[in-house]
Amino acid sequence: MRYSGLKVIKEALTGHKGWRPTWRDPEPKKSYDVVIIGGGGHGLATAYYLAKNHNITNVAVIEKGWIGGGNVGRNTTIIRSNYLLDGNEPFYELSLKLWEGLEQDFNYNAMVSQRGILNLVHTDAQRDAARRRGNAMILNGSDAELLDTDGVRAMYPFLNFNDARFPIKGGLLHRRGGTVRHDAVAWGYARGADLRGVDIIQNCEVTGFKIENGKCLGVETTKGFIGANKVASCVAGSSSRVMEKAGMRLPIESHVLQAFVSEGLKPVLDGVITFGAGHFYCSQSDKGGLVFGGDLDMYNSYAQRGNLPVVEDVMEGGMALIPALGRVRMLRSWGGIMDMSMDGSPFIDKTHIDGLYFNGGWCYGGFKATPASGWCYAHLLATDTPHKVATAYRLDRFRRGCMIDEKGQGAQPNLH
Amino acid sequence: MIINHPILGPRDFQEFTYLGDASLIDRPDWQADNAADQFHDYLYLRDNPAGEHRELWFHEQGDRSWLVVTRNTVTHEILNVELARDVARARGRSK
Numbered sequence: 001m002r003y004s005g006l007k008v009i010k011e012a013l014t015g016h017k018g019w020r021p022t023w024r025d026p027e028p029k030k031s032y033d034v035v036i037i038g039g040g041g042h043g044l045a046t047a048y049y050l051a052k053n054h055n056i057t058n059v060a061v062i063e064k065g066w067i068g069g070g071n072v073g074r075n076t077t078i079i080r081s082n083y084l085l086d087g088n089e090p091f092y093e094l095s096l097k098l099w100e101g102l103e104q105d106f107n108y109n110a111m112v113s114q115r116g117i118l119n120l121v122h123t124d125a126q127r128d129a130a131r132r133r134g135n136a137m138i139l140n141g142s143d144a145e146l147l148d149t150d151g152v153r154a155m156y157p158f159l160n161f162n163d164a165r166f167p168i169k170g171g172l173l174h175r176r177g178g179t180v181r182h183d184a185v186a187w188g189y190a191r192g193a194d195l196r197g198v199d200i201i202q203n204c205e206v207t208g209f210k211i212e213n214g215k216c217l218g219v220e221t222t223k224g225f226i227g228a229n230k231v232a233s234c235v236a237g238s239s240s241r242v243m244e245k246a247g248m249r250l251p252i253e254s255h256v257l258q259a260f261v262s263e264g265l266k267p268v269l270d271g272v273i274t275f276g277a278g279h280f281y282c283s284q285s286d287k288g289g290l291v292f293g294g295d296l297d298m299y300n301s302y303a304q305r306g307n308l309p310v311v312e313d314v315m316e317g318g319m320a321l322i323p324a325l326g327r328v329r330m331l332r333s334w335g336g337i338m339d340m341s342m343d344g345s346p347f348i349d350k351t352h353i354d355g356l357y358f359n360g361g362w363c364y365g366g367f368k369a370t371p372a373s374g375w376c377y378a379h380l381l382a383t384d385t386p387h388k389v390a391t392a393y394r395l396d397r398f399r400r401g402c403m404i405d406e407k408g409q410g411a412q413p414n415l416h
Numbered sequence: 417m418i419i420n421h422p423i424l425g426p427r428d429f430q431e432f433t434y435l436g437d438a439s440l441i442d443r444p445d446w447q448a449d450n451a452a453d454q455f456h457d458y459l460y461l462r463d464n465p466a467g468e469h470r471e472l473w474f475h476e477q478g479d480r481s482w483l484v485v486t487r488n489t490v491t492h493e494i495l496n497v498e499l500a501r502d503v504a505r506a507r508g509r510s511k
Binding site: 238240241244249250251252253254298299300301302303307309342398399411412413414 | 417429430434435436437463464465466471487489490491
């Protein structure tokens, strides 16, 4: 399915009867070179880059529901490359560079908008930490700019600068960060993969793995057995449930993270701002709704819905930062299930079972990682060696003492 | 969620902080030959089930007791609440 301005006009005049599905709906073949479990952003990106970068097109993406129905459709759409540690920042910088060329690459409008992310600081210590982080970002080819109070005031005069407890002392501005139309990312990758011959098989749940003599031979599904030379799990949020079928226990807990959107407003907020003294961040969607996020609900959950205390906590954070929010009505809230890993960083690795690969543990940072995750996972699947920016994302890093703990919280997943 | 505290009765879960899987009670023997492996699994690996989950909650804003709460992670229904002290003793800890 291809789109053009002419086609839009023609269809508008003829009752929209000429639109066709954007990807095929094939039945699974008996076997594939690679079977990817999970038709989310990461799985579809992996299939796309397997086909495009490595010319491996005998690939199936199997999805238990519909593609893009999980966390790629449940996030707050933010992209950024503002990490501190060496194991992370080169990876996220690759991801942001891929975002910058993504729409031209897969020829689909994903509304990538580099509107800038401003992380506010409220104390001298936070300013020092922001300066250090900014330097680490610049060393890895990203961009960062430290603003003082006047610099922030020039951008967002409506913030609560003189709060008695949390006065705004400045902020770290990451101009290349921004937002993306999240569903379109899944659709764009799906169409690109489908056009190159990848089978996208929806409503097909994995019920087990066929493992003999330490080698994974394929997956049992609700549509029967599908053989594969390589099986690639890519189901963040449900990683423990899927890998448990292969007998694996993971360094992951599943937690729910809520997000919120307000009624549509006229343009008031042209970038993304994060509150440094509480769990609150905010941007404005192109439809006009303010999009908020906050902290985890803190307890293990697979429910895709949260509890009211976090709603209250996020709104309090919002009111502390932007008092004008008091008259805005909240429209919707939703919850997504996060793979919270033991150090707050992800995994892209082989498992101890030959032919079985694992991608997960994205915590609440999976969306921005989508292009690089697919890029590096495809590289691993095609070459059996980790991509150079993803060498730290190993499953055995806790055993080796090589954690990538951005916040220094230790093995307490709900604190990352 | 309301946690039915064995001593204090029904309490709002906001009074509690959450630690994680109740298997954290079963601290491995540091003198075992494979203690390093055991501690790796104890500290970093989790069953993370979808369904019934036994977990440790701390009544921080209350009587500061540790509880073992059995809760369904899909429905958030709380099925059972015990004092962690009793659970640990039943497993032979703190004799």
